[in-house]
Amino acid sequence: MMPTLTLFLMVSAALFCIGLLAALSRRHAIFILIGIELMLAAANLNFIAFWRFGPQPQSPTGVMVAIFSIAIAAAEAAVGLALVIAVYRHYRTTSVDKLNQLKG
Amino acid sequence: MSTAAFIVIAILTLAASLAAASLPKLIHAALCLVVAFVGIAAFFFLLGAEFVGLVQIFVYVGAVAVLIVFTILLTRRADEKTAGFNWVGVVIALAVFAGLIWTILQTPSLAVSPPLMEPLTVKRIGEVLMTDYVWPLQCVGLLLTAALIGGLILVMEEKR
16 A cells, blocks of 8 residues: 555655745744745755656656755755844844844 | 554654654754654655665755754853743744645645656666766855855854
C-alpha cells in the first residue's frame, strides 16, 4: 500500500499553513523568516511530489526546480537575516510592531 | 515507499513545524525548525529524490539553521518579551488551510499511486544541469554572488 498524491498534497498544505501562521501572527522578525522558510519547504515538497507521481519526462523538471528553489531560499535567508541584524543595530529591537517610522 | 514511514514522517514534520511556529522562546523554535527540515528531507528520500534530500540537509540543516541561531544570539536582549500573538493570523491560516484541503479533496485525479520509474542518478542530474538548465544555473550563481555581497554590505559597520 503506497500513499497517494492526495496525502502528500495535504501534508504540504498543512506545512504551508503553519508557515503562514508563523509569518502572520508572530511579532518577532526572525519568526517571520522561519515562517517563510517553512512555506518554501512546502512548495518544494509539492514540486517533488508532482514530479514523482506524474508521467516521467526525459528531463527531471520537478527535481531541477526544487534544487534551484533551495538555492534561492538560501540566498533569501542570508539577506533576510542580515536585514534583521541591520534593523537591530539601528532600532535596538527586532519586533516588527516597533518599526513604525514610516507610518503616516 | 510505505504508508507507515509516511505517517511517521508526516507526524514528526508537522509537529516540529507547529512547535517552530508557536513556541514562545526563539531558540527553541529554531531547534524545532531543524527537526522539521530533517523531516522534509526524509519526505524527499521517500519520494525517490535522494539528491534533493541531501541538498536539503546540507543547505537547511547545515547552513540556514546555523545562520538563524547566530542571528538569534546576536540580536538577543534580556528584557525583550516575545509575547504578542496576533489571532487574526491564526484565522487567516485556518481559512487558507480549509480552502486548500477542500480543493485537494475536490480533485479526483490526484488520488493516484506513483508510477514505476528508474532511479534518478546524480549523473543524470549533472547532465541535465549542464545542458538544459545551464542558463538557470548561471543565474543562480549570479544571484548567490549578489546575495553574498548584499548580506556583507547590510551588516557592515557604518562609518561616519
